Each structure stands twice: as structure tokens, then as C-alpha cells.
Amino acid sequence: MRGSGKPERESALLEIENLHASVEGREILRGIDLRVNVGEVHAVMGPNGSGKSTLAQVIGGHPAYAVTAGSVLYQGKDLLAMKPEERAREGVFLAFQYPVAIRGITNAYFLRSALNAVRKARGQEELGPVEFMDALEDKLKVIGWDDSYLNRPVNDGFSGGEKKRNEILQLAVLEPKLAILDETDSGLDIDALKTVAHTVDKLRRPESATVLVTHYYRILTHITPDFVHVLSGGRIVKSGTKELALELEEKGYDWLREEAAVG
Amino acid sequence: MTGSIEAQVLQPYKYGFVTDIEADVIPPGLNEDVIRVISQKKGEPPWMLEWRLRAYRQWLKMTEPHWSNVTYGPIDYQAISYYAAPKAKPRLDSLEQVDPKLIETFEKLGIPLEERKRLAGVAVDAVFDSVSVATTFRETLAKSGVIFCAISEAIREYPDLVREYLGSVVPHNDNFFAALNSAVFTDGSFAYIPKGVRCPLELSTYFRINASSTGQFERTLIVAEEGSYVSYLEGCSAPVRDENQLHAAVVELVALDNAQIKYSTIQNWYPGDEAGRGGIYNFVTKRGKCLGRNSKISWTQVETGSAITWKYPGCILQGDNSVGEFYSVAVTNNRQQADTGTKMIHLGKNTRSTIVSKGISAGRGQNTYRGLVKIMKGAEHARNYSQCDSMLIGDKCGAHTFPYIDVRNSSAIMEHEASTSKIGEDQIFYCKQRGLSNEDAVNMIVNGFCKEVFKELPMEFAVEAQRLLGISLEGSVG
Known part of the structure; x- marks a missing residue:
């Protein structure tokens, strides 16, 4: 199943075909097909255990997940052959559902190291501490943070909401081509959700694409997806537009499971 | 995955070369005659020999301690040679007299002794097996009245000072290894900082074991007079050998009123190979006495080497308002074992101590923190803060924590925090997903x-320490 009506290959950023993946010998993804073009926002929805996060982790390259069949092309290149850091440097960004803490390393240092790794790969000059702080000023404003967050250790002692917002700061700084947001909305209160969603919306660029992995409809009221896909049992069982998300909100996921079983 | 993490932490041992130099070695074995020969070779006064013999006689009655959380085969004390010195007799006052092979050796270790290459701001005493071969910047230091020389020289030149303080912090019969050291110690450094002087240079000693089948028994004594300050650094390495070599050192620090001593160690003795063959047994007694009011002694150690480490640099906080600090990073990889920590003995009023211990275990390494905080009856309003963190890399290593707390004064305030974490795939993946290798x-x-x-480390050492752990400098912003 293709997620896009635009077939022209030039604009394809991510092309997933028949992707199977397992963790600890258990098959989680059972034949995913998905195409994401530049400029698009896709929402991947589905009940718990449907494989949403696995899909995000596999695209990111987490070593715990084994791809057993299928292919993933990113900008026409074999994504699965690339190391996680190479994917990141090429512009694939994964906002983590559970961002990890790194003690003793300041947020500023971590951000600058990441940015410089990406810049180096792009053939751009690395930024020194002062230049970096200048470049960071606008990004901080976008997410509504002051620079006190920069001197705190990465995610150490951050609240759930702060961690999610920190992921979005990284997104803003690294300016990826493909942003995959893995349940960035979960654990946020209404105000925080609004800020985060608006930030993600503001950060959209014509040459980039966003994949929102989410359990809930509410984030989609702030960022309008071009396409909505429903994942169940490791497959995309239905694709549609924003209306599909609304339908899910009303009816839940069960009717899709039944439909899939019948079909 | 974990394999590559482990490979990162275990850097190949870079200092394992042997210097081919003719040595004057006393045949293996230990008895009173051997001690007399050592004392004679060092040109010591009779009181020093008497002190050594007293220690030896005590040692004979003591048994090797085995309460620590490490295992090793029996040590044959009669199979060790207790003295080894390069044959060309070094003259301490002139570097031209030093065997070029020795200068080259220290240069290879990153410790240039030649005038033009010397480390700026650091005076170095270079100890090779049982002797000090050179001490740099002596004249600069002498101008401010600071004495910095080999301890064997100090025993001859400044007998009154040495006699007053030697054994005053670690008595000759303190423990099995300290008694052995007191009997057979060969060289080490002596530093004396006069009243009110802030030592203009970092003082440092670099210890090199070269000869085989020998033990190294160095002794260091630092005395900081009223209101003085000194920062002392210590580094060490040894060749790769299949045998286990014993290193049993004693370090004593004395701080008088308002004096401060900062003592930093980077311990990089040969750790043995992957299968646990060879490596140094590092059995060391280090203790500082805050004798004066408002005095302060700080221990910082980065322990990456040795097959077995057994050391507890401690502070006796005798003067009122005195402060003791212990900052430690201990790494054990492959079959390395470390049982290390500190002792903070609070005697004076308002004494404070801080303990920060970081243990990193990888491979089949076993890392134990063992610490004692003792608040004596008269230590009104004493305070201690202890923090012990362990990091595990892989699933075959171990981390152990044994904090002992003994409080005999109810006005004491004690805080203890401990954590164990595992460097995991998720943490590494998170960094990689942001583009880091x-x-x-x-x-x-x-x-x-x-x-x-x-x-807490002086700049030069901080860089060295990070490099040792395979760590790039963290030039943190802000």
C-alpha cells in the first residue's frame, strides 16, 4: 500500500517495502509498505503493541531490532545498510519516546557535538562554543526555553515534559530531512502538547518530511497530517487522510482489527 | 555491541616497553642483612637503619591481610628483589650525568627531563626502580624555600625534618604492607613547603618499574607548614611482563594550621593481559593528617592500571575545622580487581569530609568501594558527604560497595548516596541517533x-586522565 498519491520518484524521501522486523526472535513488523515524500506529514497510529515504536526504532537503526525481510530506501539509498550515526548525519532524526539521560554532560555540549557531527558530514564547518550559542538563540525561543536548560546535564532530572521538549530542541538544532516523532505527545499535558505540536509545525520545511507516531488523535488537531496510517499486528491495515484519524477517535481500533480479519 | 564499548574503555597498554640498562640488583630475598645493604647503599644515618629494622621485626610477626574483596595466589616475599638501580650512578644535581637511556625512557613516557623540554609549571622527580634519577626545577623551588627532592636525599640532607614526620601519619607497624615498606623502602619524594608559601609549581613524581622480579617500595612524605599550599601529582607505569610484581608504597601528608595539600594520582601500572597473566599488585597505604586548624587535604585518584589495587587514601582530621576530600575514579577491565576507597577519621570540631567515588567495571573486572567514616567523641558538628557510583559495562563484571560508618558524636551530620548504572545499548543508540560515532x-x-x-584534577592531569580512559576532552559550554 502506498501512502501517497504522488508517484514521481524525485520527491520520495522514504520508501519502505514489505518490511519485516523482529526483536528477540519475536516478529513485530510483518510487511510494512510506506512511502513518504518531501513536504508531507504522515501520522502512524495504532493500538498498543501494533508495532508503531518498532517501526520508528528500525528506521533509526536500533541494534536490538533485526530486519528479516524487505527494504527501506532513504533518498534512494539503502537505509538499512547505514549505521545509526550515518542515518543521523544524512538527516534522519528520531525523537525518542523515552529519551535517555547522560549524566555529567551538559545539554549545550551534547547539542553542539551532535550538530558538529552532522555539519561535518554535510561538509560544513564545525561551530565553536560562541558561534554555537549564537545559532542556538533562535531555536531556544521557538520552544520557549531560556538558556538555563543548556547547562543542565542531558535529560538528567528532567520531567517527562521537559525531556520531550528537549527532543524537539534537538530537532530544531539538527534540522533533519526526515523527522520521526515516536509518541512525542504521550505524557504531555494539554499546554505542553500545544507548544510541542506548534513547534514541530513551525519547524516544517518544504524539503523535509515528518512522521508522527502516535496513539492519540489530539496532537493531530495541532499538526494536520497529509496521510494517516493505521498499524495493527505489524501491518498497515488502513490508510487515509485526517478523516481517518477522526474516525479512529470515535470508534477506537477494534473495528479495524475485525475488518482486517475479515479482509 | 558491548564488545565495541569494552574495546573503547580498554586502550592497549602503551607503556609496556622495557629499558635495556645495566642494573645494580640485590639478589632476591629478605632478611636483616638485605635491609642493612639498602640502608648502606643509600648512605643513611644509623637512626634510619634502626627504624627500618624495627619495622622489619614487626613485619615478621604480622600476617598478610586478606579481608579485601580480591583474590590472588600467595606472594613469595623471598623471591622478590628489594633493590634495583641503573648502574651508571646518577648525580642528582646535573642532568648531564644521567644515563641518556633513562632520559629517553622518561621522554617516551611523556615526562621530559631535559631543560628545554620540561613541562611548564611542573617540577618532576623521576624515580626509576629503586632510585630517583632526576628532579627538575630544584633551583626555582629553592628560591621560595620549597624543598623537593628524593626522600633518600632528604634523609641525608634534612634529617631533622624527616625524623620529625616520617612515620607520624603511617607508623612503621601500621599494617603488613606499610611495615614491609618501612623496612625496605628505596626511594620516593620528599616535599617541604615553608610557612606561608604557596608552592609556585605543581610538584610531581613519576614512578617507573623497569627491572623484572623486583618490587617497588617507594615512600613519599609531604609536609605543608602553616598557611602554605601545594599541589602534588603522581604518575606511574611499568613494562608488560608475565609475572606479578609487587608495589607497596607509603605516602604520608602533614598539613599544619591553614595549610592545604592537594594530592593527585594517575595510577597506570601494567594491568596484566586479558587472561589475567601478569600485572602489578598495587598494595598501597596513603594517609594525610590535618594536624592544624583549618587545614585541608584533598586526594584525587584515577586508578586505571594494576592487576590488583588495594588502597584507601585517608585523612585524619585532627585540627578543628579541618577538611578532608577524596575523589576517585577506579577502572577494572579484563581480570583486574580493585578494592579501594578511603578512611575519614574525624577528631577535631567542625571537621568536614567529602567522598566521591566512581567505579567502572568492564570485562570480568571486579570493582569494590570500601570506605570508613569515623566520627570520634570530641568531633562536635562533624559532617560527611559520601557518594559512590558504579558503572557496569557488559555482564561479566562486578561492582561492590562497602561503606562503614561509625559515629560517636550525636551532633554529626552524615549523608550517603549510592548508585549503580549500566552503560547500555539505549544510551549509546541515543547518542548515535544524534550523529555521534x-x-x-x-x-x-x-x-x-x-x-x-x-x-578536581590539575589541568595537565585531567587531559591525561581522560585520554587514559579513551575519553575526548569535554569542553563543556558555559
Whole structure:
């Protein structure tokens, strides 16, 4: 199943075909097909255990997940052959559902190291501490943070909401081509959700694409997806537009499971 | 995955070469005659020999301690040679007299002794096996009245000072290894900082074991007079050998009223190979006495080498308002074992101590923190803060924590925090997903874990310490 009506290959950023993946010998993804073009926002929805996060982790390259069949092309290149850091440097960004803490390393240092790794790969000059702080000023404003967050250790002692917002700061700084947001909305209160969603919306660029992995409809009221896909049992069982998300909100996921079983 | 993390932490041992130099070695074995020969070779006064013999006689009655959380085969004390010195007799006052092979050796270790190459701001005493071969910047130091020389020289030149303080912190019969050291110690450094003087240079001693089948028994004594300040650094390495070599040192520090001593160690003795063959047994007694009011002694150690480490640099906080600090990073990889920590003995009023210990275990390494905080009856309003963190890399290593707390005064305030974490795939993946290489990711995580200790090291050593752990410098912003 293709997620896009635009077939022209030039604009394809991510092309997933028949992707199977397992963790600890258990098959989680059972034949995913998905195409994401530049400029698009896709929402991947589905009940718990449907494989949403696995899909995000596999695209990111987490070593715990084994791809057993299928292919993933990113900008026409074999994504699965690339190391996680190479994917990141090429512009694939994964906002983590559970961002990890790194003690003793300041947020500023971590951000600058990441940015410089990406810049180096792009053939751009690395930024020194002062230049970096200048470049960071606008990004901080976008997410509504002051620079006190920069001197705190990465995610150490951050609240759930702060961690999610920190992921979005990284997104803003690294300016990826493909942003995959893995349940960035979960654990946020209404105000925080609004800020985060608006930030993600503001950060959209014509040459980039966003994949929102989410359990809930509410984030989609702030960022309008071009396409909505429903994942169940490791497959995309239905694709549609924003209306599909609304339908899910009303009816839940069960009717899709039944439909899939019948079909 | 974990394999590559482990490979990161275990850097190949870079200092394992042997210097081919003719040595004057006493045949293996230990008895009173051997001690007399050592004393004679050092040109010592009779009181020093008497002191050594007293220690030896005590040692004969003592038994090797085995309460620590390490295992090793029996040590044959009669199979060790207790004295080895390069044959060309070094003259301490002139570097031209030093065997070029020795100068080359220290240069290879990154410790240039020649005038033009000397480390700026650091005076170095270079100890090779049983003797000090050179001490740099002696004249600069002499101008401010600071004495910095080999302890064997100090025994001859400044007998009154040495006699007053030697054994005053670690008595000759303190423990089995300290008694052995007191009987057979060969060289080490002596530093004396006069009243009110802030030592203009960092003082440092570099210890090199070269000869085989020998033990190294150095002794260091630092005395800081009223209102003085000194920062002392210590480094060490040894060749790769299949045998286990014993290193049993004693370090004594004395701080008088308002004096401060900062003592930093980077211990990089040969750790043995992957299967646990060879490596140094590092059985060391280090203790400082805050004798005066408002005095302060700080221990910072980065322990990456040795097959077995057994050391507890401690502070006796005797003067009122005195302060003791202990900052430690201990790394055990492969079959290395470390049982290390500190002792803080609070005697004076308002005495304070801080303990920050970071243990990193990888491979089949076993890392034990063992610490004692003792608040004596008269220590009104004493305070201690202890923090013990362990990091595990892989699933075959171990971390152990044994904090002992003994409080005999109810006005004391004690705080203890401990944590154990595992460097995991998720942490590494997180960094990689932001574009960092595996190497940079591991460096960053380990470096962050050790940060509280590294920031206590003098700059030159901080860089060295981070490099030793395979860590790139964390030039943190802000």
C-alpha cells in the first residue's frame, strides 16, 4: 500500500517495502509498505503493541531490532545498510519516546557535538562554543526555553515534559530531512502538547518530511497530517487522510482489527 | 555491541616497553642483612637503619591481610628483589650525568627531563626502580624555600625534618604492607613547603618499574607548614611482563594550621593481559593528617592500571575545622580487581569530609568501594558527604560497595548516596541517533560519569586522565 498519491520518484524521501522486523526472535513488523515524500506529514497510529515504536526504532537503526525481510530506501539509498550515526548525519532524526539521560554532560555540549557531527558530514564547518550559542538563540525561543536548560546535564532530572521538549530542541538544532516523532505527545499535558505540536509545525520545511507516531488523535488537531496510517499486528491495515484519524477517535481500533480479519 | 564499548574503555597498554640498562640488583630475598645493604647503599644515618629494622621485626610477626574483596595466589616475599638501580650512578644535581637511556625512557613516557623540554609549571622527580634519577626545577623551588627532592636525599640532607614526620601519619607497624615498606623502602619524594608559601609549581613524581622480579617500595612524605599550599601529582607505569610484581608504597601528608595539600594520582601500572597473566599488585597505604586548624587535604585518584589495587587514601582530621576530600575514579577491565576507597577519621570540631567515588567495571573486572567514616567523641558538628557510583559495562563484571560508618558524636551530620548504572545499548543508540560515532558516544558517557572527579584534577592531569580512559576532552559550554 502506498501512502501517497504522488508517484514521481524525485520527491520520495522514504520508501519502505514489505518490511519485516523482529526483536528477540519475536516478529513485530510483518510487511510494512510506506512511502513518504518531501513536504508531507504522515501520522502512524495504532493500538498498543501494533508495532508503531518498532517501526520508528528500525528506521533509526536500533541494534536490538533485526530486519528479516524487505527494504527501506532513504533518498534512494539503502537505509538499512547505514549505521545509526550515518542515518543521523544524512538527516534522519528520531525523537525518542523515552529519551535517555547522560549524566555529567551538559545539554549545550551534547547539542553542539551532535550538530558538529552532522555539519561535518554535510561538509560544513564545525561551530565553536560562541558561534554555537549564537545559532542556538533562535531555536531556544521557538520552544520557549531560556538558556538555563543548556547547562543542565542531558535529560538528567528532567520531567517527562521537559525531556520531550528537549527532543524537539534537538530537532530544531539538527534540522533533519526526515523527522520521526515516536509518541512525542504521550505524557504531555494539554499546554505542553500545544507548544510541542506548534513547534514541530513551525519547524516544517518544504524539503523535509515528518512522521508522527502516535496513539492519540489530539496532537493531530495541532499538526494536520497529509496521510494517516493505521498499524495493527505489524501491518498497515488502513490508510487515509485526517478523516481517518477522526474516525479512529470515535470508534477506537477494534473495528479495524475485525475488518482486517475479515479482509 | 558491548564488545565495541569494552574495546573503547580498554586502550592497549602503551607503556609496556622495557629499558635495556645495566642494573645494580640485590639478589632476591629478605632478611636483616638485605635491609642493612639498602640502608648502606643509600648512605643513611644509623637512626634510619634502626627504624627500618624495627619495622622489619614487626613485619615478621604480622600476617598478610586478606579481608579485601580480591583474590590472588600467595606472594613469595623471598623471591622478590628489594633493590634495583641503573648502574651508571646518577648525580642528582646535573642532568648531564644521567644515563641518556633513562632520559629517553622518561621522554617516551611523556615526562621530559631535559631543560628545554620540561613541562611548564611542573617540577618532576623521576624515580626509576629503586632510585630517583632526576628532579627538575630544584633551583626555582629553592628560591621560595620549597624543598623537593628524593626522600633518600632528604634523609641525608634534612634529617631533622624527616625524623620529625616520617612515620607520624603511617607508623612503621601500621599494617603488613606499610611495615614491609618501612623496612625496605628505596626511594620516593620528599616535599617541604615553608610557612606561608604557596608552592609556585605543581610538584610531581613519576614512578617507573623497569627491572623484572623486583618490587617497588617507594615512600613519599609531604609536609605543608602553616598557611602554605601545594599541589602534588603522581604518575606511574611499568613494562608488560608475565609475572606479578609487587608495589607497596607509603605516602604520608602533614598539613599544619591553614595549610592545604592537594594530592593527585594517575595510577597506570601494567594491568596484566586479558587472561589475567601478569600485572602489578598495587598494595598501597596513603594517609594525610590535618594536624592544624583549618587545614585541608584533598586526594584525587584515577586508578586505571594494576592487576590488583588495594588502597584507601585517608585523612585524619585532627585540627578543628579541618577538611578532608577524596575523589576517585577506579577502572577494572579484563581480570583486574580493585578494592579501594578511603578512611575519614574525624577528631577535631567542625571537621568536614567529602567522598566521591566512581567505579567502572568492564570485562570480568571486579570493582569494590570500601570506605570508613569515623566520627570520634570530641568531633562536635562533624559532617560527611559520601557518594559512590558504579558503572557496569557488559555482564561479566562486578561492582561492590562497602561503606562503614561509625559515629560517636550525636551532633554529626552524615549523608550517603549510592548508585549503580549500566552503560547500555539505549544510551549509546541515543547518542548515535544524534550523529555521534560509537567511540564518541562511549567517551561522552564515561566522561560524564567521571566528571565530578576529573574536575578536581590539575589541568595537565585531567587531559591525561581522560585520554587514559579513551575519553575526548569535554569542553563543556558555559
